[in-house]
Amino acid sequence: MIVQGDHSPDILNIKGSCYVEIRNFERALECFRRASELVPDNASIEFNIAEVLFVTRQWQEAHDAFEKVF
Numbered sequence: 572m573i574v575q576g577d578h579s580p581d582i583l584n585i586k587g588s589c590y591v592e593i594r595n596f597e598r599a600l601e602c603f604r605r606a607s608e609l610v611p612d613n614a615s616i617e618f619n620i621a622e623v624l625f626v627t628r629q630w631q632e633a634h635d636a637f638e639k640v641f
Contacts, residue, residue: 580606584616591619596627614640 577583587602603620610616621636
């Protein structure tokens with residue numbers, strides 16, 4: 572669900588981080604991916620995507636996402 576403020580990659584990145592803190596990884600990934608659409612190749616956002624993929628045991632996707640960052 573996109574709401575006011577969700578057009579800002581910074582807000583989406585922070586919002587995603589908040590979802591990670593409460594372990595709602597699905598919503599976190601949604602926020603991080605939306606932020607990535609707005610600012611492709613942002614290392615911070617791409618790392619957050621990779622981290623969520625890792626903690627949700629999506630190993631190959633996490634590996635590929637981490638390679639994109641490093």
